[in-house]
Amino acid sequence: MNSPALEAHVDLSAVAHNVEILRSHTTAQVMVVVKADGYGHGAAQVARAALAAGATELGVATIDEALAVRRDGVGAPILAWMHSRGSDFAGAIDADVQIGVSSPRQLDAVVAAARVARRPAAVTVKIDTGLARNGVAPAEWDQLAAGLAKAVAEQSIVLRGAMTHLVRGDEPRHPENDLQAQRFDEAVADLIRVGARPQVQHISNSAATLMRPDLARDLVRPGIAVYGRSPAPDRGDFGLRPVMTLSAEVLSLKKIKAGQGVSYSHTWVAPRDTTVALLPAGYADGVPRLMSGRLRVQINGRGFPGVGRVCMDQMVVDVGPDGGGVAEGDRAILFGTGAGGGPTALDWAEAIGSIDYEIVSGIRGRTVRTYSAEPVGTSDTGSRSTQGIGAP
Known part of the structure; x- marks a missing residue:
């Protein structure tokens, strides 16, 4: 699937x-x-x-x-x-x-x-x-x-x-x-x-x-x-496991020259020749606009920074001059369990002065929820089901 x-x-x-x-x-x-x-x-x-x-x-x-x-x-x-x-x-x-x-x-x-x-x-x-x-x-x-x-x-x-x-x-x-x-x-x-x-x-x-x-x-x-979020992060995670992983498909890759601005108002300008990846996630889907320039995503186990403004429908990630080994169709982890140093909902919350309750409960729009009885990557793929966020 x-x-x-x-x-x-x-x-x-x-x-x-x-x-x-x-x-x-x-x-x-x-x-x-x-x-x-x-x-x-x-x-x-x-x-x-x-x-x-x-x-x-x-x-x-x-x-x-x-x-x-x-x-x-x-x-x-x-x-x-x-x-x-x-x-x-x-x-x-x-x-x-x-x-x-x-x-x-x-x-x-x-x-x-x-x-x-x-x-x-x-x-x-x-x-x-x-x-x-x-x-x-x-x-x-x-x-x-x-x-x-x-x-x-x-x-x-x-x-x-x-x-x-x-x-x-x-x-x-x-x-x-x-x-x-x-x-x-x-x-x-x-x-x-x-x-x-x-x-x-x-x-x-x-x-x-x-x-x-x-x-x-x-x-x-x-x-x-x-839901696996610590109610007192300063005291540890109590052995809880985060339940939600938000990820997006890499829709396209684009090589840009040094000096090229990215996204609205060109709030980020490429300091060198580089490659940017487009992700279909924006503030209408629950990615706060305040995360502009503060996001890091994980693709194929590597971390990459979000650049430019988060838009209503999309965001852009700098994957580096050599493309970072990223291909169209790869998945970018926006937040999840934090495994391998990946981003978490708490990272988002701390970046914008909020709490992770707001982050996970705010995911909406075109995001599709999927379910499994075992973590992603286990052998039990038959338990996976799908539901749109807006479904009754």
Whole structure:
């Protein structure tokens, strides 16, 4: 099978490996976060690989994301925690999607939907313990706790869980983590006192799962670590394996003379006679324009610099006066595992002052995702499948 011109290859064996690493750091069950279409890797494909490796539940941001996973045939417990006024609570109840609740108004809407459906909604209360993002505001806590108790008593809801998000999970010894855990435990004690005991509790993100096992409750909720990216790069990779490799076909080679400018505005001018290679990857595909002049790619095991501006559809690489042994049809690794000194998503992030979460979740456009159950280059080519990034 020929590789697409621009390919994001997803190694599902790496997903399984990373879930096993996470499980080895905790005694809690693992809820794998597959929001944003599995951080750009494919939510359903990652979900199935993670569940097969021992994860027990899934987390997403929106109900629409949860329903998409359901439509792809994944039946595991799944929680969605960010909602608008138009969110489909009735659809969530019908599809057995757990609903995160962050305000009395949301609870009222969920209860109303449950009454119409004539079946209880599975609810997780999201508690703001200091992040000041979504989650129940402290000023509304007493009202919501009372509302949850009433809804439990009348069997409009089942209180499946209580959760919070850490502010400084990637700083394991920061006192804010302990303060948030204390606030969370106090809030759960409030719920128990009013007769609304949650079935499960969860605090830990990827960083806390790996570095603060004492913060684990019934579940941990890793995201980025599932995809092989370290939640604390300054502390190492924890044995995680990057899941996505972004590569592009060399479309053409062109010899140019010293003094020739390349790409828009000629921001790079060849200092010597050289050869440039054209790659079909641009900012419409998720290669940040800010990477102009900062990229390095790997072709046939050798590193080459990107030159000139990254355009909407394409970019140019200097392969040197002798052509670097590069031929049309060769593949350029834009980022991947870092094997052999190759580029990584973290390299991109550090080059533009971002984080690798943004890099991998931002791959889009004409990029085609492919999947295998083993790393690229192994003998198991029969497991490979293909899906466009924009596919439903």
